[in-house]
Amino acid sequence: MAKSLKANSIRSATRRWFWLFLGPVVAAFIIGFVWPFIQGIYLSFCNFRITADAEFVGIDNYGRALSDPAFQYSFWYTALTAIVSLVIINVLAFTVAYLLTKKIRGANLFRTVFFMPNLIGGIVLGYIWSMIFDGILSAYNTSILLDTTLGFWGLIIVMCWQQIGYMMIIYIAGLQAVPADMLEAAEIDGATSMQTLFKVTIPNVMPSITICVFLSLTNGFKLFDQNLALTGGQPYIIQPDGSTINTTQMLALTIYNTFYTSSTASRGTAQAMAVIFFVLVAGLGLAQLAYTRKREVQQ
Amino acid sequence: MSTKLTRRAFLGATGLASLSLAACGGQPSSSSGDSGEQTASGKGSVYWLNFKPEIDETLQSLAKSYTDQKGVPVKVVTAASGTYDQTLTSEMDKSEPPTLFVIGNQAAVKTWGDYAIDLSGTKIDEECNTDDFNLYDADGKLVSQGYCYECFGIIANPDLITKAGHDVNQITDFDTLKTVVEDIHSRAGDLGFDGFAPADMDDSNSWIYTGHLANLDYYYESRDAGGWKETPATITGQYLPNYKNLYDLIINNSTVAPNTLATGGHDPQTTFIDGKTAFMLQGSWSYPDVSAKVADAQMIPYYGGVEGEQNAGLNSGTENCWAVNNKVSEDDQNATMDFMVWLVTDPDASKQMVAQLGTMPFTNSQPGDNTFLNDAEELNSADKYTMTWDFNYQPNVDEYRKALVSALNQYDSDPSDANWSSFQTAFVEGWAKNYQAVNG
Numbered sequence: 001m002a003k004s005l006k007a008n009s010i011r012s013a014t015r016r017w018f019w020l021f022l023g024p025v026v027a028a029f030i031i032g033f034v035w036p037f038i039q040g041i042y043l044s045f046c047n048f049r050i051t052a053d054a055e056f057v058g059i060d061n062y063g064r065a066l067s068d069p070a071f072q073y074s075f076w077y078t079a080l081t082a083i084v085s086l087v088i089i090n091v092l093a094f095t096v097a098y099l100l101t102k103k104i105r106g107a108n109l110f111r112t113v114f115f116m117p118n119l120i121g122g123i124v125l126g127y128i129w130s131m132i133f134d135g136i137l138s139a140y141n142t143s144i145l146l147d148t149t150l151g152f153w154g155l156i157i158v159m160c161w162q163q164i165g166y167m168m169i170i171y172i173a174g175l176q177a178v179p180a181d182m183l184e185a186a187e188i189d190g191a192t193s194m195q196t197l198f199k200v201t202i203p204n205v206m207p208s209i210t211i212c213v214f215l216s217l218t219n220g221f222k223l224f225d226q227n228l229a230l231t232g233g234q235p236y237i238i239q240p241d242g243s244t245i246n247t248t249q250m251l252a253l254t255i256y257n258t259f260y261t262s263s264t265a266s267r268g269t270a271q272a273m274a275v276i277f278f279v280l281v282a283g284l285g286l287a288q289l290a291y292t293r294k295r296e297v298q299q
Numbered sequence: 300m301s302t303k304l305t306r307r308a309f310l311g312a313t314g315l316a317s318l319s320l321a322a323c324g325g326q327p328s329s330s331s332g333d334s335g336e337q338t339a340s341g342k343g344s345v346y347w348l349n350f351k352p353e354i355d356e357t358l359q360s361l362a363k364s365y366t367d368q369k370g371v372p373v374k375v376v377t378a379a380s381g382t383y384d385q386t387l388t389s390e391m392d393k394s395e396p397p398t399l400f401v402i403g404n405q406a407a408v409k410t411w412g413d414y415a416i417d418l419s420g421t422k423i424d425e426e427c428n429t430d431d432f433n434l435y436d437a438d439g440k441l442v443s444q445g446y447c448y449e450c451f452g453i454i455a456n457p458d459l460i461t462k463a464g465h466d467v468n469q470i471t472d473f474d475t476l477k478t479v480v481e482d483i484h485s486r487a488g489d490l491g492f493d494g495f496a497p498a499d500m501d502d503s504n505s506w507i508y509t510g511h512l513a514n515l516d517y518y519y520e521s522r523d524a525g526g527w528k529e530t531p532a533t534i535t536g537q538y539l540p541n542y543k544n545l546y547d548l549i550i551n552n553s554t555v556a557p558n559t560l561a562t563g564g565h566d567p568q569t570t571f572i573d574g575k576t577a578f579m580l581q582g583s584w585s586y587p588d589v590s591a592k593v594a595d596a597q598m599i600p601y602y603g604g605v606e607g608e609q610n611a612g613l614n615s616g617t618e619n620c621w622a623v624n625n626k627v628s629e630d631d632q633n634a635t636m637d638f639m640v641w642l643v644t645d646p647d648a649s650k651q652m653v654a655q656l657g658t659m660p661f662t663n664s665q666p667g668d669n670t671f672l673n674d675a676e677e678l679n680s681a682d683k684y685t686m687t688w689d690f691n692y693q694p695n696v697d698e699y700r701k702a703l704v705s706a707l708n709q710y711d712s713d714p715s716d717a718n719w720s721s722f723q724t725a726f727v728e729g730w731a732k733n734y735q736a737v738n739g
Contacts (some may be wrong), residue, residue: 050392050411134562143561145705146712232502236705238721240727244702260384261695263409263737 044271046226047264054268061272064265071273073245075280081152081250082220085159089216090209097171111172111266115165121164126229129158138269140203149239151248163219167212174208175201206296214289221281224252227251233257251277331468343630345373345638348390348397350383351619353584354503361648371634378628381502387411391624398627398635402434402443403562403618404537404691405530409737415622416632418539423621423639426661431687432617437529443620446643447656450509450613450675451582454589454599459483459492459577467597473544473604483577484552494552496570496579500711501563507580507698508546508707510690513726516612517689530692530735536727541603543719549580550711556562557711583657583671590670598671600678600686612678613671616688619656619730702729 039051044061046054065071096114100107116123133144133154144154178201186196202209227233233249250259255277259270345365349358355377362373378386378395383401390397391414397526402411418424418433418441427433453476457467463486465479480494487493498507516538521527523537550557555565556575571579572592581589589596600611623635642648643661650665658667658676667673679685693699706722 049413050388118345130562131564138559139619141558141710142712143558145561145708161347199704232701234701234705235709236725238702238706238725238729240723240724240728242707242730244698244725244729257698261698263695263735263739265739 005199008028013269028198040271041275044268044275045269046271049264049267054090057268059188061265061268062066062276065272068273069243070249070254071251074251075251077247077249078221078223078251079173081155081159081223083161085156085163085220086213086216088156089160089163090212092160094171094205094209094210095169096164096222098201100168101161101172101175111168114168117162118166120162122223122225123161123229125158126226129154129161129226130230145231148235148247151231152232154230155223155227155248155250158230159220162226167216170208170212170215171205174205178204180293203295205245206292208295210289210292213292214285217288218281219283221277221284222252223250224256227253306521310492317495323692333605338478342371343398343632344374345399345629345631345635346374346376346395346397347399347635347638348387348401348593349375350401350403352377352380357655361642361651364451364648365638369624369637369641371638373638378470381595384410391626396624396626398624398631399639400622400624401618401620402622403620404693404696405434406694406737407435408434408442411622412440412442412623414626415440415442416625417441418621418623422636423643424642426640426663428662429660430696431619432660432692434620435528443622444637445617445620445660446633447619447652447659448615448672449619449657450598450615450672451580452613452671454571454579454585455597455599455604456571456574456577456593457595457597458593459490459574463490463577465543467599470599470602472600472607473548473608474543476599476602477544477548480548480552480578489734492574493554493576494578495549495554496567496576497549497553497555497557497560497565499563499565500560500579500708504563504567505704505707506700509703511580511582511614511692512542512546512601513693513703514686514688514690515601515605516726517546517692518614518686519689521689521692522684526687527689527692530694530734530739533731534727538603538605538725539726541605541721545601545603546707547714557714560711581677583669586657586669586671596670598674600683601666612683612685613675614686614688615675615679616691618688618691693733694730697732699729 032183043051043054043057045058046061047057048054069240096110100110100114104110120128130144133150137143137150142150180206182200183196186200191199227250231248233246233253235248236244236246238244246254246257251273255270255273258273259267261270337448345362347358347362349355358377359376362375365373367369367523376386376390384407387397387400391400391411400411402415414464421446424441427444432448433441434443434445436442440726455467455470460467460479460483463479463483465482470479471477483490484494498504500508517527517534518535519538519541524531550560554570560564566577566578568581568585568588570576571581572589573653574593583598584637598613599606600613602608602611619640623632623639625632627635642652643659644663646665649659649661649663653665653667654658657669658664658672675685702725703722705723706718710722712718
């Protein structure tokens, strides 16, 4: 009886004071995310130099954003980069995780070493890798800034180097959660190691695959720092009319460059691009989550 | 339609009216024209958003002196190198925006001209002794006023040139420059020094080629057109062959292979002051560092083979142009104006400013002791023509220059006619394209 009264009084106090605990988080979320997000959407319908002086212009910015050849080019370039990096990162991260969950000497050391690149910021990473690439490429009389293909693979290598370790940690957690009795049963039933991998292990780590694919897909689309530092969009193809195709420029960098173009409409146009970009990344991410979650098995 | 009304309408439409309270609280009130910190005495205050990190320390000390002397609060904030536009964008959005900021070229006039008062006839305008460095908008409003001027050209080490058997004073045009540079380069192994220390093509150095050296074309095109007053919609690139002459001379007679310029990592100024080259491209701002080791360093004009260039002077101009924010209160504008006048008239303050910035074009400023600027003055008084900074008219400057850098990188790697033609396209057609991008 006394216990029940005490529990009731705690519950009622929680009900009365929950806002005190929830409030700061909600306030921070509104101030730091919801309000800027809504204002960002509003600004995508405006011409502005500074946000306090915005003038509503309707959907003009969206028209300009969608018809901008640089935006279109960087969309397809970003999609290609994101898909290629997604596949390579996840295959390699899973492979490394799989090997490091076997009983090999120094596994913990390897895990730490593989994870460490993730602790370095994108800009620093981009500049360091540009020096490494150019150190090698100068022997062949070229540079990562001179060849689109080299720029593309340079970006992929940097993304892989940075993200494989992070994804590996998630895969290791998933692999360690695969029930030992299932693996033992498979072994007793005479399954080969490949059969065990594809029929038992992978279906059981689908939750990890879901999250890793989601992270690498969205990271690929959002990539900015490494792109800015490694190639800055170079090489450019100079068109006969003087316009340029910035052959290694991804979406986020295109938005940034558009924002700081000197025309009156550029900031609103960049804001419209950012909203389209958000819808795209959110839509792709959610679609992928829905697709891979269907393939998760209940243990 | 007013901004606030529209914002409310928008919020209402999205059903998020509850957030509007936070929105109103978070918005600067600058559009009402009465923002800005007021002092107790109602004198207003000064907030200078400075774009030169190297003078920050001096400005902080001057701000303190002014506050001590006059009791007017002065805040100086310096944007990190290369981020002035971003910093200005965010600072202008605050409830207490800068009262004094920099509008340094025509592109910036386009972007920020609406936020500047007309300086014509103001106290600072009366102090100014030349109109050469002032920037006007299309309506003739004096948007910003040059508060110092600088010069750039080819910095030469006369001792090394003498060692190589030449005389710096004999360099009077492209042909004489070419003879000296190519001779030094051909004997670099024996002499122990080379011709040029070329700047790299990375973001922190490429402006030497895409801004300063490009002026070799812009200046003469502008002169032929009677002097640009605003950004022309197109250019012809008539003097690009002269640009190519000098550019080729620099990259092919240097300490480094041209194809390594793309990624940077070289240090041309150190190379030059260590006596490893006889020439480099730089400006008057490098004088304190250069003169410390090469005491008699001399600055000579850009020679690219243009007819009559024997009469050329140095490239003189500035991007250091003050603008006063028209969105702040009248008290703040007046306080800012008084501060500007004090900086250029007070003997001690103007001495410190001149020591950092070179020469100031104000009647009552202290004279400077920068040899490179004195070279510019000397050439001026010898009836040579000053090459004005017409690169300040580059449209959509960042994007335009990035394309030039990319094209030059290709040319450095493979100096073929096709790659040079691509650079020409970026230079001429790129100008028109970027002009359209900015002006619609």
